[in-house]
Amino acid sequence: MPWRIVTMKEERLKFVLDANNPQTKLTFAELCRCNNISTKTGYKWLKRYHKKGEEGLVDLPRTPISQPTKISTDKEQKVIAIREQYPKWGPKKIYAEMLNEFGNSETPSETSIGNILKKHNLSVPRYYRRHVAATAPLSACLEPNDTWLYDFKGWFLTGDGSKCEPLTITDGFSRFLIECEHMNRKRSIDVWRVLERAFLEYGLPNKMRSDNGPPFASLAVGRLSSLAIKLIKLGITPEWITPGCPQENGRHERFHLTLKNEAVSPPAMTVNLQQEKFKQFKTYFNNKRPHEALQQKTPASIYIPSKRVWDGKFRSPEYSVEYEVRKVGRSGNITWKGVPFFISEMLEREYVGIKEIEMGIMGISYGPILLGKIDLNKGFKRV
Numbered sequence: 001m002p003w004r005i006v007t008m009k010e011e012r013l014k015f016v017l018d019a020n021n022p023q024t025k026l027t028f029a030e031l032c033r034c035n036n037i038s039t040k041t042g043y044k045w046l047k048r049y050h051k052k053g054e055e056g057l058v059d060l061p062r063t064p065i066s067q068p069t070k071i072s073t074d075k076e077q078k079v080i081a082i083r084e085q086y087p088k089w090g091p092k093k094i095y096a097e098m099l100n101e102f103g104n105s106e107t108p109s110e111t112s113i114g115n116i117l118k119k120h121n122l123s124v125p126r127y128y129r130r131h132v133a134a135t136a137p138l139s140a141c142l143e144p145n146d147t148w149l150y151d152f153k154g155w156f157l158t159g160d161g162s163k164c165e166p167l168t169i170t171d172g173f174s175r176f177l178i179e180c181e182h183m184n185r186k187r188s189i190d191v192w193r194v195l196e197r198a199f200l201e202y203g204l205p206n207k208m209r210s211d212n213g214p215p216f217a218s219l220a221v222g223r224l225s226s227l228a229i230k231l232i233k234l235g236i237t238p239e240w241i242t243p244g245c246p247q248e249n250g251r252h253e254r255f256h257l258t259l260k261n262e263a264v265s266p267p268a269m270t271v272n273l274q275q276e277k278f279k280q281f282k283t284y285f286n287n288k289r290p291h292e293a294l295q296q297k298t299p300a301s302i303y304i305p306s307k308r309v310w311d312g313k314f315r316s317p318e319y320s321v322e323y324e325v326r327k328v329g330r331s332g333n334i335t336w337k338g339v340p341f342f343i344s345e346m347l348e349r350e351y352v353g354i355k356e357i358e359m360g361i362m363g364i365s366y367g368p369i370l371l372g373k374i375d376l377n378k379g380f381k382r383v
Contacts, residue, residue: 008059009054009057009058011035012045012049012057013049013054013057015031015035015037015042015045016045016046016049016057018031019031019042019046020046028042045057071108071112071116075098075102075106075108076116078098078101079094079098079108079113079116079117080116080120080122082094082097082098083117083122086289088261088262089289090114090117090123091110091111091113091114091117092110092290092292092296093289093290093292093296094113095107095108095109095110095113095296096290096296097290098113141172141173142173143173144171144173144174144176144302144303144304144306145171145173145202145203145204145205145206145305145306145308146172146173146205146206146207147171147172147173147205147206147207147208147209147239148169148170148171148172148178148205148207148208148209149169149170149171149172149208149209149210149249149251149252149255150167150168150169150170150195150208150209150210150216150252151167151168151210151211151216151249151252151256152165152166152167152168152183152186152213153165153166153167153168153256153259153260154256156264156267157267158267158268158269158270158271158273158274159266159267159268159269159270160269160270162270162271164182164267164271164274165182165183165186166180166181166182166183166259166278167179167180167181167182167183167186167191167194168180168252168255168256168259169194169195169198170251170252170255171205171299171303172209172251172252173302173303174294174299174302174303175251175255175291175293175294175299175302176286176299176300176302176303177255177281177282177285177286177299178198178202179194179197179198180259180278180279180281180282181194181275181278182271182274182275182278186214186215187215188214188215188225188226188227191215191216191227192227192230195227199234199310200310200312201305202305202306203305203306203307203308203309203310204234204235204236204306204308204309204310205236205306205308206236206237206308207236207237207238207239208231208236208237208238208239209238209239209240209241209249209252210238210239210240210241210249211240211241211246211249212240212241212243215227216228216238216240217238217240218346220344220346221343221344221346221347221371221372221382222344222366222369222370222371222372222382222383223240223369224344224346224347224366224369224371225346226346228369229346229347229350229366230314232317232366232367232368232369233314233315233316233317233367234310234314234315235308235315237367237368237369238369258285259281262281262284262285263277263278263280263281264277285299286298286299286300286303287300316350316351317351317353317366317367317368319351319353319365322355323353323354323355323365324353324354324355325351325352325353325354326351326352326354327349327350327351327352328343328344328347328348328349328350328351328352329348329349330348330349331345331348332344332345332346332347332348334352334364336354336362336374336376337376339376341374341379341380342380343364343371343372343380344371347366350366352364352365352366352371353365353366354374357373358373360375360376361373361374361375362374362375364380370383371383
């Protein structure tokens with residue numbers, strides 16, 4: 001004979017019938033212990049049975065009767081609409097966008113927005129990279145135009161197979177995108193044309209930071225290139241990252257990832273169309289896209305043009321009174337204490353400053369860049 005299957009409802013019915021039976025010899029507490037329930041639970045089932053009969057012994061739905069914090073359909077559709085308009089945006093940026101329309105009290109939380117995206121299969125798993133600590137030189141980015149960051153993004157092919165490689169310039173403090181332009185060639189004269197336009201429109205930064213590749217740097221003394229010399233003659237200090245350490249320009253490298261994801265994937269059919277995408281991306285990135293490092297503000301809301309307006313002229317660097325100034329000859333030499341020293345042909349006809357930095361050792365600089373040391377007995381040694 002098979003075992004009889006007993007339902008939970010039948011067990012509860014047996015309990016309440018025993019509890020209501022005046023001939024039951026067990027106390028109510030003993031009866032509860034025999035059924036492995038607490039007296040509180042026992043009274044609950046008795047109350048439900050007296051109120052609704054056997055139907056009261058069925059488990060009630062666990063869904064709340066009311067959901068005062070449930071997100072309205074209109075707001076849920078708004079989240080979906082923003083995501084469809086900006087497919088690369090996550091909950092944080094969608095939250096910042098919705099704040100402008102609904103305010104703090106009416107905007108769903110970032111977690112709720114994330115749940116909506118998951119519900120509609122619009123979320124993308126996030127892959128975390130190993131964190132790299134920021135380097136000391138970037139601590140100088142305390143206000144707009146302290147340091148501009150510039151570099152080539154790296155080439156890619158457009159739809160018709162043409163090579164495209166943009167030069168990008170951003171403000172290190174506000175992340176404001178100053179320029180993003182495809183370069184047919186990467187010569188100093190070509191990069192200078194873009195920089196010149198930026199300086200005339202936004203003013204002069206205090207520093208410009210780049211990697212060590214041409215035309216930003218060279219193998220010459222002080223890593224100076226013709227482009228770096230022009231910057232110094234405008235009162236801008238060139239900075240170079242440590243070779244092989246792109247994380248020292250991490251803010252700009254992170255920008256390039258955003259540029260790749262939102263303006264290059266997929267690329268346009270032609271270079272001209274891709275340049276138009278860069279132009280549209282610049283407007284979007286500066287004015288529309290919230291930036292997490294800026295507390296979800298836009299770069300344009302933080303950035304202001306430099307007060308150092310460029311008049312279009314180049315001036316030799318000025319040196320304080322502790323320096324002695326020498327003009328570099330056509331052969332790249334200077335004379336000190338009657339002894340000629342070769343510095344660099346790149347600095348021909350430029351003025352360098354010399355001052356004592358150690359006992360009997362003279363440091364030679366071009367503007368803010370220390371080029372090397374002069375020892376009358378050992379000659380010139382570059383740093």
